[in-house]
Amino acid sequence: MYGLVDTQRWLPEEFTVIGRDIYLHVPDGIGRLVAAPRLIAIKNCTTRNWNTVLKLF
Numbered sequence: 001m002y003g004l005v006d007t008q009r010w011l012p013e014e015f016t017v018i019g020r021d022i023y024l025h026v027p028d029g030i031g032r033l034v035a036a037p038r039l040i041a042i043k044n045c046t047t048r049n050w051n052t053v054l055k056l057f
Contacts, residue, residue, distance in 0.1 A: 009034075010034055012027050012028065013025065013026050013027070013028075013033065013034055030047070030049075
């Protein structure tokens with residue numbers, strides 16, 4: 001997967017793809033997400049911030 005994606009273009013954001021899941025680290029906040037226009041096109045998508053993940057855990 002990473003061979004097909006120019007990860008430098010996404011900086012400072014970082015991501016990992018595991019199966020059908022994409023894990024994002026967005027240090028500038030989701031509102032300033034560089035990938036937002038691309039991710040909006042994904043159907044059946046949900047997001048969770050880290051605090052929510054910890055509460056669910």
